[in-house]
Amino acid sequence: MQNQEGCGGGGGGATSCEFEDWGSFGDEAIIQQKSEISADEAQKIPFVADKEPISALAAEYQSGSPILLEKIKILGEQYAAIRRTRGDGNCFFRSFMFSYLEHILDSQDQAEVDRIKAKVEECRKTLQSLGYTDFTFEDFFALFLEQLDSVLQGSESSISHDELIIRSRDQSISDYVVMFFRFVTAGEIRKRSEFFEPFVMGLSNGTVEQFCKSAVEPMGEESDHVHITALSDALGVPIRVVYLDRSSCDTGGVSVNHHDFIPTTSDLPNSTSGSTQSIQPYITLLYRPGHYDILYPK
Amino acid sequence: MAQAARLNLRMQKELKLLLTDPPPGASLPLLSVDSDISSLSTIHAQIEGPEESVYAKGIFDIKIQIPERYPFQPPSVTFGTPIYHPNIDNGGRICLDILNLPPKGAWQPSLNISTVLTSIGLLLTEPNPDDGLMREASREYKYNRQAFDQKARSMTEKYAKGGAGGIGCSTQDVQTNLNPIMTEFRGSEKSRLEVSESISSQKKPWGISRKLSLESSSSSQNKDGDGEVSEVHNDHLFLSDQMEAKGKRKGVNIIPDECNLSRDKLHGSRRKLSLESSCQIQKRDGHDKENLVSNHSAFCDPQTASVASSASSVLQSNKCSQQILHPPQTTELVAGSTNMSTKQSCQFSEKQSLKSLSSASHGASSMTLSKQQPHKDFINNDRMGNCSTVAECRKISSVGKKLSLGYKGSTQVKKTENKENVAPVSRVDKLPLSTPQGSSTKRGIGGILSLGPLTQLQGSNDNSSQLFVHAENLSTTSSMTLTKEKQSNQEQAAKVDGKSEVQRVEDLPILEAVIVLDSEDSEDEKDGGLRSKLLARKRLGKWRVKA
Structure with a gap:
């Protein structure tokens, strides 16, 4: 008895708090924190922000690396403006969406719309052949085609540039279009899995199919070279990505490097097959490690 | 509200498919083709215990709740019928990756209710004791399969064969x-x-x-x-x-x-x-x-x-x-x-x-x-x-x-x-x-x-x-x-x-x-x-x- 009473005073209280803290730190807490972060991000920046001059970018890095400032300066010589997108993991697709639709809105390029519609149909068939259930993707396809028609002027459903921005900021539209691109990308990667396999292996341990399921189709999964290549190829849309990072040339001179994703398919508009040099991408994205924004050339 | 309309449209398609071509063993007993789908946020489905599994011949009620942002968010699926299963707890909650969003889960908008039901059917056939929600059931499943089978069978017998009210x-x-x-x-x-x-x-x-x-x-x-x-x-x-x-x-x-x-x-x-x-x-x-x-x-x-x-x-x-x-x-x-x-x-x-x-x-x-x-x-x-x-x-x-x-x-x-x-x-x-x-x-x-x-x-x-x-x-x-x-x-x-x-x-x-x-x-x-x-x-x- 004595023993029991005696040792009873020892432990208990002190350890309990410690354990309670651990107990409450579970998956739920992590998920909650993540959603708080994304809510924070949402307050800071809409899905697609307003156009800003490149100088705004410089201001952001005022006290940053001199290489970056130098690069931004060079960037400012070639590009007029930047349009930020929200860093929610969908920034590449969202940037692409807005940039492409804006391009159509500005250019009113009926031929391009027809071309891409044909591509979209191809993608639809690809998904069907891959075993996707129709209704799981057709809503997303329909919504993208709807936006495509809207940006072409001269019909009842035509929209203005402002309306395009509004729609791009409307989650119920914006996310659907992003998801459309994700479907297209996943379809392309799986259709040409032999081609993409080595790249996918470099990014994940799984198969191409697993990669698509875990890193392409789910919303909020960030995009990599593989995604951009696949989307560009699937839709036949060239994309230029300008890299703004702290890398510098061996020679010591600073230059802003970029990479053009030129669709591999032959049926490009105004392209003589084989000479990829002639293609000038009309979608330019600014890549800073982990994020894509839209760039506007001068 | 465009979202709601689209969700509705999607659900109509989903349910139509579920009714006409349900996944093996699954059914929607409370729905017919002309049901008013727009008023449905919860779908009641039933899954038959897969043949040759310990749940065979049982009929399990499944409650599917469709979130507002479906299909961006996974449906919430729970068992209404008690079941003895390593991945299904006493509250009917199911530990299945596709029912959660990444990175914890594996839900993706390309999935749908039909695939979810199919997955649940598979889960019944092949429990995943390594990711068990029910510790003792998982352990039993792994190391004392006979006892597990017995329990699962009698639970099925008791609750999943009607008249368990x-x-x-x-x-x-x-x-x-x-x-x-x-x-x-x-x-x-x-x-x-x-x-x-x-x-x-x-x-x-x-x-x-x-x-x-x-x-x-x-x-x-x-x-x-x-x-x-x-x-x-x-x-x-x-x-x-x-x-x-x-x-x-x-x-x-x-x-x-x-x-x-x-x-x-x-x-x-x-x-x-x-x-x-x-x-x-x-x-x-x-x-x-x-x-x-x-x-x-x-x-x-x-x-x-x-x-x-x-x-x-x-x-x-x-x-x-x-x-x-x-x-x-x-x-x-x-x-x-x-x-x-x-x-x-x-x-x-x-x-x-x-x-x-x-x-x-x-x-x-x-x-x-x-x-x-x-x-x-x-x-x-x-x-x-x-x-x-x-x-x-x-x-x-x-x-x-x-x-x-x-x-x-x-x-x-x-x-x-x-x-x-x-x-x-x-x-x-x-x-x-x-x-x-x-x-x-x-x-x-x-x-x-x-x-x-x-x-x-x-x-x-x-x-x-x-x-x-x-x-x-x-x-x-x-x-x-x-x-x-x-x-x-x-x-x-x-x-x-x-x-x-x-x-x-x-x-x-x-x-x-x-x-x-x-x-x-x-x-x-x-x-x-x-x-x-x-x-x-x-x-x-x-x-x-x-x-």
């Missing part, structure tokens, strides 16, 4: 709760199920007791027929019971809050129980005779096993569990005639029951009262030794204290507890679990108990019960096996000599080691648990030699 009044239910548990001792196949239920009843006392009440009549019918088979079953049964006890403790560890809550609830149910006690005693009288009979038959077995010594670990553990089982049984027996002794067993009910066991079922043995006394002391000492071991660990100690406090304080509760102890699983387990109940004035202990230290406490409890087993072993077999007798003589002599203090000191490190071993191993697997028991034996053996 009928909500009774709760006080009635609690009373009937006892009967099936008592029939467990007869080792009927049903009892496995009951065991699982007594586990879950810690979470949802009312719901489970309702189920039990449905079953009680059938299981008591079963008992007679199963009498002959009982010995065979016993082995399986109690083996698995032990595992469950461990699994359950783990569960407690994981969801401390829930358990604390449910303990409070249990508290209530026990009160009711004690109110009902008079009826129960009457009922028990009938059972007790049978108990006695089966006691003996069951008892011979383990003893021979013990003579055969530790030839096989399985046998060993069987013996352990059977002997663990016995004390409460005889307590029952004694309680029938001399209720007082049960009531007075404030502090160490197990010890009391041990004593009563030896007096009741081994009255013919060479045990005398004077021998019993040191014997009991030994146990007490051990318990205290345990406690001071605990003091070294600094965590269990307070719990140990509370334990004793609680027992002193509430005889009423204690009494009911003893009855509940009838179930072998709960016996080992009730102790830690009921601690906060006893010391309800010290609510805080619940938290401490259920968090970290719990494992250790349980480890020690387990241990002490093993010690009891050993002690019992020694006493009961004293007149039968020469070596055993020798050992027990040594022990008792040591005690009489008053060297018990010294022994206790020696005992401490051993006990501690065993505790650690036990809690570690139970993490692992069933084998580990057995091993640790063996180890405990070995160590005790060493200690005896030393003594």
